[in-house]
Amino acid sequence: MRIPQILTKYFGFGGGLDQLSPPITMKEGVAINANNFECGTYGGFTRIKGYERYDGHAKPSDAQYSSLPVTVTGSYVLGNTITGATSGATGVLIAVTATTWFITKVTGTFQVETINISGLPVATSSSGTSNGGAATPALNATYLNLAADQYRSDIAAATGSGSVLGIWQYNGTKYKFRNNAGGTAAVLFKNSASGWAAVTMYNEVSFTVGAVTTPADGETLTQGGVTATVKRVVTQSGAWSGTAAGRFIVTNPAGGNFAAGAATLSGGATVTLTAVQTAITLLPGGRYEFVNHNFGGAANTTRMYGCDGVNRAFEFDGTVFVPIVTGMTTDTPEHITAFKKHLFISIAGSIQHSGLGTPYVWTPITGAAELAVGDQCTGFLLQTGGTSVGTLVILNRNQTYILYGNSSSDWNLVLFNPEAGAIEWTQQFIGQGVLLDDRGITSIGASQNFGNFTGATLSRKVDTFLRDLMDTANASCIVRDKNQYRLFFSGGSALYVTFEGTKLSGMMPVTLTDPITCICSQEGANGVEEIYFGSSNGMVYQMDVGTSFDGEAIAYNLELSYAHFGSPRLLKQYRKTAIEISGSSYCEFGFSYSLGYGSTELAQPSSTTTTNELSGTNWDDFTWDSFYWDGRNLLPTEVDLDGVAENISLVFSGTSDEFDSFTLNGASINYTPRRVFR
Numbered sequence: 322m323r324i325p326q327i328l329t330k331y332f333g334f335g336g337g338l339d340q341l342s343p344p345i346t347m348k349e350g351v352a353i354n355a356n357n358f359e360c361g362t363y364g365g366f367t368r369i370k371g372y373e374r375y376d377g378h379a380k381p382s383d384a385q386y387s388s389l390p391v392t393v394t395g396s397y398v399l400g401n402t403i404t405g406a407t408s409g410a411t412g413v414l415i416a417v418t419a420t421t422w423f424i425t426k427v428t429g430t431f432q433v434e435t436i437n438i439s440g441l442p443v444a445t446s447s448s449g450t451s452n453g454g455a456a457t458p459a460l461n462a463t464y465l466n467l468a469a470d471q472y473r474s475d476i477a478a479a480t481g482s483g484s485v486l487g488i489w490q491y492n493g494t495k496y497k498f499r500n501n502a503g504g505t506a507a508v509l510f511k512n513s514a515s516g517w518a519a520v521t522m523y524n525e526v527s528f529t530v531g532a533v534t535t536p537a538d539g540e541t542l543t544q545g546g547v548t549a550t551v552k553r554v555v556t557q558s559g560a561w562s563g564t565a566a567g568r569f570i571v572t573n574p575a576g577g578n579f580a581a582g583a584a585t586l587s588g589g590a591t592v593t594l595t596a597v598q599t600a601i602t603l604l605p606g607g608r609y610e611f612v613n614h615n616f617g618g619a620a621n622t623t624r625m626y627g628c629d630g631v632n633r634a635f636e637f638d639g640t641v642f643v644p645i646v647t648g649m650t651t652d653t654p655e656h657i658t659a660f661k662k663h664l665f666i667s668i669a670g671s672i673q674h675s676g677l678g679t680p681y682v683w684t685p686i687t688g689a690a691e692l693a694v695g696d697q698c699t700g701f702l703l704q705t706g707g708t709s710v711g712t713l714v715i716l717n718r719n720q721t722y723i724l725y726g727n728s729s730s731d732w733n734l735v736l737f738n739p740e741a742g743a744i745e746w747t748q749q750f751i752g753q754g755v756l757l758d759d760r761g762i763t764s765i766g767a768s769q770n771f772g773n774f775t776g777a778t779l780s781r782k783v784d785t786f787l788r789d790l791m792d793t794a795n796a797s798c799i800v801r802d803k804n805q806y807r808l809f810f811s812g813g814s815a816l817y818v819t820f821e822g823t824k825l826s827g828m829m830p831v832t833l834t835d836p837i838t839c840i841c842s843q844e845g846a847n848g849v850e851e852i853y854f855g856s857s858n859g860m861v862y863q864m865d866v867g868t869s870f871d872g873e874a875i876a877y878n879l880e881l882s883y884a885h886f887g888s889p890r891l892l893k894q895y896r897k898t899a900i901e902i903s904g905s906s907y908c909e910f911g912f913s914y915s916l917g918y919g920s921t922e923l924a925q926p927s928s929t930t931t932t933n934e935l936s937g938t939n940w941d942d943f944t945w946d947s948f949y950w951d952g953r954n955l956l957p958t959e960v961d962l963d964g965v966a967e968n969i970s971l972v973f974s975g976t977s978d979e980f981d982s983f984t985l986n987g988a989s990i991n992y993t994p995r996r997v998f999r
Contacts, residue, residue, distance in 0.1 A: 359803075368982045403436050405446070470872060479519075509603070536586040547574050716748055750799070814831070877973075884970070895969055917967055919970070
């Protein structure tokens, strides 16, 4: 009896989404349809992690639960806070079995005692709590999710109205701007253990003819019976020998208001105030952009700088907010960066910078200057220009300039590309410049010869995805740990672009529940990268944490190219596949496959019921199965296949708010060659 020949073909997954190549030429394992997967750092496709709301309270993704053995004697409702009658320990009830209560937000230590709810006895405990305690991995995931929901309910948006206007991290603290409740002013908030707290804004008062000695922060400004503490000395021109001029940032004065006229400082300096002090306020509705930079040189002189296109630029040290005066009639910078110890801003087509190391000083005599670029500036991009020298890319909507040099004495502004620029908010540096222009996602990388740059369009294979979204691009960030560039669109769509070094690994589309209005990706105080974004509901979210989109399920699907194993016209009897999966926690997902380009002329496998409510293309054409996997090792999962066709496409899909991300690395398929397709 002749035994049929069984061959095995293994192929790794990766390469991103390909909407361009003819199906017959596509590499095995690339994606032809996908959502909420990203190219893995070391290959494969990884279902993305979730995001969760943030305001400084305990994070939902850090939530844990405990099990408490009980004998129930009264009534209860999930969500009740239970209290140990003797110990005073507390916890929030999230799940129950006949003999065990599962609780989170535990304080104190439970013991053998009566358990109360609102002062009434409802159970007795037979011992203290134990960490975890779910009977199965699936229940463990469920209980962790329920615990996260309890912590999530404590977190809120900052008081106010409208979208988050800007989000940034400075010295380990997160700051956000949002309009007040009436929409009449913007407010700066900082995170705290009890949520977002408004930052105190002080007053500013202008002075001239400063003399005798340079005053210091913390001195007392006195004019008659009026006094205030100087929070910041802002010297904008001249010297403290009689020509110094600028402003003081001061506390609310005691004894009345300042007025035009002579005043003294406690350190001995004398000045002439030009007018009454004015409260520092911000007009509403801007779009904030930030940079942290150290102009002082000392370890503790790094400060946060920003602008929003509506107000003056500013400096902030975590306590004192200092508006920066550039001298422009319309002093509302739109973009900001720091380069060669100068603070750079843009106003329409005008590029300006401060004096060398003096972000408060904007006069030519100290090295400040203006560069005209003849088009609306859409942002700056710091770029490596050589082995030790950096350059500044100045991006317009339709042109690109590169600035060489060290100061106004030797600047050399070169028109790099007269026909291509960047869409606002899309430029990032990730070993090379990456941005979005009218041609798609483009890279700007330095060649081996300093001063020469090359540009290349990277996104041809996802042009179909980009074409309808191009005009809605509104934010971008990098993910250093994944060597990834992320591009976001106003409706919630995104494109995750992964690199290996400077070589493109692939691009994958993502759909978020909450649209992004602003985003920042920075290292936290502990050196760990953190990504935060603001949304249209005024909430700030931390990205790449948790198992859900802030409590909402993550729907995902991945459809791979039709693999023919080098024989596109040879029919094959498909028998079994072993799918290689890796991850760090329990997950479930659905699997299906399609034969012969999903042709309706083929006898496609019949459908079977799964335990997940899955979605994807060609629902009626697939055989469905489910995986239940604890994910703690790299394991192959075997599934039987049944059908004859010239090619096969593997499909993965699911919807869950409980399961953490996992990576699909590759698959081995057993098949028997048949006749040539006629």
